[in-house]
Structure formats: C-alpha cells, structure tokens
Amino acid sequence: MFEPEVRRRGVLVEEVEVRLGELDAFGLLDEAPAEIVARLAVTGDLSEALDGAVHVQECAPESLPLKVDLFERMDALADAATTLASSSSSITVSRIAAGLPGRARCILAHPGNPPYLIRVVELAPAPFTAPGTVDSARELFSGAGMLPIEVRQEIDCLVFNRLQGALLREALCLVRDEVVAPADLDLVVSEGLARRWSVIGPLAVAELNTRGGIVAHAGFMGRAYGRIGMERGQDDPWASDVVQRVAEDLESRFPSSRRDDQVLWRDRELMRLESERRRRSD
Ligand SMILES: NC(=O)c1ccc[n+]([C@@H]2O[C@H](COP(=O)([O-])OP(=O)(O)OC[C@H]3O[C@@H](n4cnc5c(N)ncnc54)[C@H](O)[C@@H]3O)[C@@H](O)[C@H]2O)c1
Structure with a gap:
C-alpha cells in the first residue's frame, strides 16, 4: 500500500487487522488473519509500492487534478504490463488518463463500500482501454471472489x-x-x-x-x-x-x-x- 500521509501509514495495517478479525469471527476467511497481515506492507515511496505490481487499485481522494497527477506518476514508474485501475465514483478514466502514453492499461474499477463485503465491482473502460486490460482486471477480481460487472459506456457515476x-x-x-x-x-x-x-x-x-x-x-x-x-x-x-x-x-x-x-x-x-x-x- 502506498500512503503519502505519515499518520495514516502508522494506522493502516492495524485497521486492516481489526477488519480481518471481524471477518474471521464470522467465518469469512480462508486463512488466519495473521497470515494475511504478514503479506501487507505500507510505504510512502510510490516506486517501491509499484515494484512488481500486477494491478494497482488507486483509492486516493476524489479530486481530478490529484488523480491526474497520481496516474501520470504511476504511468511513468510502473512496469508496462501493470494495470492501473481507479476506484473513482464520479470521474471517468478518460478524464484521468487520456493524455498518458500508457493509457491502454488504465481502467475504472469501482467497488462498493465496504469492498470486503460488497462483491460487485464495476469495470468501466475508456474507449482507449485495451481489451486485455479489461480481461485481466475481470480475472483478478473474479479470482479474489468479487463479482466484476462491465459498464459498456463511460457514463457519469456508473450504474x-x-x-x-x-x-x-x-x-x-x-x-x-x-x-x-x-x-x-x-x-x-x-x-x-x-x-x-x-x-x-x-x-x-x-x-x-x-x-x-x-x-x-x-x-x-x-x-x-x-x-x-x-x-x-x-x-x-x-x-x-x-x-x-x-x-x-x-x-x-x-x-x-x-x-x-x-x-x-x-x-x-x-x-x-x-x-x-x-x-x-x-
Ligand atoms: N468511500 C466509498 O464509499 C467509496 C466507494 C467506492 C469508490 N470510492 C472512491 O475511492 C476513492 C477513495 O475514497 P475514500 O472514501 O476511501 O477516501 P478517503 O479520504 O477515506 O481515503 C483516501 C486515502 O488516500 C490518501 N491520499 C491522499 N492523497 C493521496 C495521494 N496524492 N496519493 C495517494 N493517496 C493519497 C489519504 O491519505 C487517504 O488514506 C475515491 O475516488 C472515491 O470516489 C469510495
């Protein structure tokens, strides 16, 4: 996880641990919470977070200039095969990524809150998103037990x-x-x-x-x-x-x-x- 705010970096893993404990109490995990937590790492260095990433799920605040800046930096740093997905609720990926050299690997993947309990995730490609990007996002979310739904047109606020x-x-x-x-x-x-x-x-x-x-x-x-x-x-x-x-x-x-x-x-x-x-x- 990449998190620019020092205070948030200090509490993120603990927050995830608490949620995992709750999920475990309801029998909703296949693994012990500690095993999952052991796979998490938090950093304030974007290139470190992107190193080796297959899929990036951007969950930064709902601001167009902020997301444009973040995607510019991610597109420059991430491996060419990495999918860059935005969680945005109201900004299309066309508005975020149209000017990027790597725009074909950009997509909107909008989850419902809380995403660890709401299985539906809306995949909304831009006209420039490569079909392979949609396929690999669909495969990744399905593999994680989620239910990807494809939104066939870029429409404000999705379905x-x-x-x-x-x-x-x-x-x-x-x-x-x-x-x-x-x-x-x-x-x-x-x-x-x-x-x-x-x-x-x-x-x-x-x-x-x-x-x-x-x-x-x-x-x-x-x-x-x-x-x-x-x-x-x-x-x-x-x-x-x-x-x-x-x-x-x-x-x-x-x-x-x-x-x-x-x-x-x-x-x-x-x-x-x-x-x-x-x-x-x-
Ligand atoms: N909350 C929801 O119900 C919900 C549901 C679906 C989608 N979304 C979308 O998810 C995104 C995040 O929403 P949220 O409610 O989790 O917001 P939030 O404010 O709770 O969390 C945003 C996080 O991004 C961090 N951040 C700040 N600046 C950043 C930057 N430049 N780069 C990277 N990270 C940065 C913040 O420190 C914070 O931890 C938004 O685009 C929103 O539309 C939210």
Whole structure:
C-alpha cells in the first residue's frame, strides 16, 4: 500500500487487522488473519509500492487534478504490463488518463463500500482501454471472489451510484415534502425493498412479483411510474420495446414455465436470511 500521509501509514495495517478479525469471527476467511497481515506492507515511496505490481487499485481522494497527477506518476514508474485501475465514483478514466502514453492499461474499477463485503465491482473502460486490460482486471477480481460487472459506456457515476442516486433523490423529495419521516423512509428500504433486493435485483422483483411477469407489471404499474417520474420533471415512460427487451432477458434467467419454483426459491432465500438474522439477535 502506498500512503503519502505519515499518520495514516502508522494506522493502516492495524485497521486492516481489526477488519480481518471481524471477518474471521464470522467465518469469512480462508486463512488466519495473521497470515494475511504478514503479506501487507505500507510505504510512502510510490516506486517501491509499484515494484512488481500486477494491478494497482488507486483509492486516493476524489479530486481530478490529484488523480491526474497520481496516474501520470504511476504511468511513468510502473512496469508496462501493470494495470492501473481507479476506484473513482464520479470521474471517468478518460478524464484521468487520456493524455498518458500508457493509457491502454488504465481502467475504472469501482467497488462498493465496504469492498470486503460488497462483491460487485464495476469495470468501466475508456474507449482507449485495451481489451486485455479489461480481461485481466475481470480475472483478478473474479479470482479474489468479487463479482466484476462491465459498464459498456463511460457514463457519469456508473450504474451503482446512478441507481443509488435515483433512490436518494426521491427519498429527499419525500422528506422535503413531509410525506414521511427520515427514519421511516430508511425502514421502508432496509426492511422492505432491500430485503428483496438482497436476493434478486429490481427487474427480477418485477418479474417474480406479478403473474405474467414484468410485461404484466408494466401493464398496470408502468403508467403510474411514468406519472411519478413526470412529477419530478423526468420524462422517461416505460417504453414497451425496452420492457420487451428486459422481459426476454428475464425469461432466460427465470423461465416462466418454472415460475412457482422460482417464487418458492426467492422466499426460501429470504427465510434463510431472516432465520440467520433472528439467530444472531438471540
Ligand atoms: N468511500 C466509498 O464509499 C467509496 C466507494 C467506492 C469508490 N470510492 C472512491 O475511492 C476513492 C477513495 O475514497 P475514500 O472514501 O476511501 O477516501 P478517503 O479520504 O477515506 O481515503 C483516501 C486515502 O488516500 C490518501 N491520499 C491522499 N492523497 C493521496 C495521494 N496524492 N496519493 C495517494 N493517496 C493519497 C489519504 O491519505 C487517504 O488514506 C475515491 O475516488 C472515491 O470516489 C469510495
């Protein structure tokens, strides 16, 4: 780990050790925490950190000039085969690395927080990123037990934060208009929507919740969703061709001929989570 701040350098390994202890207590590690800690080293010297690195995961503060400077230095120092990945939540790799001689090995690899528990990591290449860079990042994250998702276009804030942002925007409107108390709004998500989303995503929820799947759901809710979007100044009706495209994808993942089994599976997954939750709170 490269860390320019002396104070942070002094506490980093200890912070990792604490997290590893927690993960170990839940049986989530394959190795003893001490064995993992023994592989860590912290330095304030960038070239020392880059020496022999296969993949760099840049996690510096969210500032364009800072990241541009850091990538310039890394591109000059790192071996030509090293992948340079930024964790940035809102800055594309095009903006960070377009001017670099080694820009083909640069990519955005955006994790969710905490990255040691959220498996999804969004890979967002720039048009200049080499396909081999995407492949090796995908392989590395998969090998580490993570779930790399490829974002097909360089879009501001990627998918994770766009979805989160849409929900937060509406949440703040509902609180602003005194429709609901903030604590109750949080409960609607943590005890309601997110429970289902911890098993299947929102498109699959629409498919399994309604007899006739998402096409039927669009039939009786699509117009209402379009209307509430308009209320917020967003004119994105549920277009039937898009719904159809999603329905075809859902059919391949959740064949309608096995609908009852899939609903039962979803409920059992939720039961498993609920039972674990009750066991832990005993
Ligand atoms: N926190 C999140 O939820 C989250 C999630 C996904 C992605 N990210 C992204 O990860 C990056 C880091 O976010 P964070 O919340 O961990 O920030 P943070 O402020 O907690 O940590 C940043 C670290 O970078 C160090 N640093 C400062 N200047 C540096 C430099 N010039 N070179 C290298 N390191 C430097 C700091 O000392 C600090 O240890 C951001 O780009 C952010 O968008 C954050």
